[in-house]
Amino acid sequence: MIDPSSEFALIERFFKRSKLTNSFVGYGVGDDCALLTPLGTEQLAVSTDTLVESIHFFPDVDPEALGHKALAVNLSDLAACGATPRCFFLALALPQIDQMWLERFSAGLHALADAHHCVLAGGDTTCSPSGLVITITVLGSVPSGHALMRSGAKSGDDIWVSGELGDAALALAARRGLLTLPQSDSQSVLRRLERPTPRIELGERLRQVASSAIDVSDGLTGDLAHVLRASAAGAVVEWKQIPRSAALRRQPDSMQKDYALAGGDDYELLFTAPVSARSNVLAAASCTDDVAVTRIGTVTATADLTVLDDAGQPVQTDIRPFDHFAADSATPRRC
Ligand code: ADP
Ligand code: MG
Numbered sequence: 001m002i003d004p005s006s007e008f009a010l011i012e013r014f015f016k017r018s019k020l021t022n023s024f025v026g027y028g029v030g031d032d033c034a035l036l037t038p039l040g041t042e043q044l045a046v047s048t049d050t051l052v053e054s055i056h057f058f059p060d061v062d063p064e065a066l067g068h069k070a071l072a073v074n075l076s077d078l079a080a081c082g083a084t085p086r087c088f089f090l091a092l093a094l095p096q097i098d099q100m101w102l103e104r105f106s107a108g109l110h111a112l113a114d115a116h117h118c119v120l121a122g123g124d125t126t127c128s129p130s131g132l133v134i135t136i137t138v139l140g141s142v143p144s145g146h147a148l149m150r151s152g153a154k155s156g157d158d159i160w161v162s163g164e165l166g167d168a169a170l171a172l173a174a175r176r177g178l179l180t181l182p183q184s185d186s187q188s189v190l191r192r193l194e195r196p197t198p199r200i201e202l203g204e205r206l207r208q209v210a211s212s213a214i215d216v217s218d219g220l221t222g223d224l225a226h227v228l229r230a231s232a233a234g235a236v237v238e239w240k241q242i243p244r245s246a247a248l249r250r251q252p253d254s255m256q257k258d259y260a261l262a263g264g265d266d267y268e269l270l271f272t273a274p275v276s277a278r279s280n281v282l283a284a285a286s287c288t289d290d291v292a293v294t295r296i297g298t299v300t301a302t303a304d305l306t307v308l309d310d311a312g313q314p315v316q317t318d319i320r321p322f323d324h325f326a327a328d329s330a331t332p333r334r335c
Pocket of ligand 2: 031
């Protein structure tokens with residue numbers, strides 16, 4: 001008889017599912033190892049992300065949303081490579097066994113996994129007295145040699161971004177009590193913070209179209225700087241082109257700039273493509289789950305990043321991406 005609150009019973013109840021396999025996962029949860037089938041001519045794309053309580057999420061966040069977000073941030077990395085999700089591994093360090101919490105967390109996780117046919121193939125479950133830690137490793141596949149990389153941007157390429165930027169940072173500021181939002185704005189931006197949509201289909205369709213890509217997890221300018229460094233290029237971005245929601249546009253201009261240019265947690269795709277590919281980019285986006293793409297600037301040969309305001313003057317931005325170990329990050333900045 002297995003103790004219902006034991007690690008093994010929890011895995012059985014919340015993480016082992018009847019649909020255990022797909023063409024890639026020969027055997028999933030339940031043995032010492034998962035058994036994965038090599039993918040022929042495809043390459044595996046693999047990524048890991050960890051969410052830590054009070055650093056990446058508020059302790060009282062809705063567990064169903066947290067299950068969604070823990071997987072979404074990992075799937076977003078696959079999207080940025082143009083990869084198709086195949087399976088994932090979940091390492092959970094739990095401060096206590098709370099069956100109701102696990103029920104909701106696993107429901108949010110499985111709903112997003114099922115939407116992308118991404119099988120939970122294994123993991124680890126441990127106790128963590130100092131707070132909840134969720135680590136997910138995702139595996140995807142991409143035709144060999146066709147993964148989108150940060151390093152492919154060329155001078156003269158257009159710079160594009162999907163969706164709208166800055167809402168997650170606005171929601172975070174509201175949750176911290178730094179500002180008060182109208183009720184309907186508050187709900188819409190909180191959804192963007194808590195339930196980001198990984199742009200999987202867009203990433204897949206951009207494989208033969210984009211020259212480089214990254215997902216915007218740490219803020220537009222910081223993530224664009226990663227692309228420019230990897231591509232040995234620079235960029236000019238036009239502030240007025242940056243897509244922003246109605247909720248963000250209701251805020252003061254300086255706040256809009258902070259959140260849309262340097263806020264984090266957007267999980268949109270930032271990519272470059274040759275000018276000749278404009279119609280292909282728009283065609284790729286028009287086929288996907290109702291997300292728009294917007295052209296926001298141009299890649300340049302000189303290695304700096306300039307954001308021009310409405311009057312054509314450079315905007316002062318902090319282009320450093322969020323760094324957990326930076327000297328001034330003793331107080332967690334983001335959740
Ligand atoms: P071992 O002791 O051999 O490492 P475990 O007892 O940790 O195995 O895990 C038993 C099985 O349950 C394994 O297949 C493992 O991948 C799976 N598993 C453990 N924790 C999780 C989890 N949080 N999510 C999914 N699968 C899990
Ligand atoms: Mg073992």
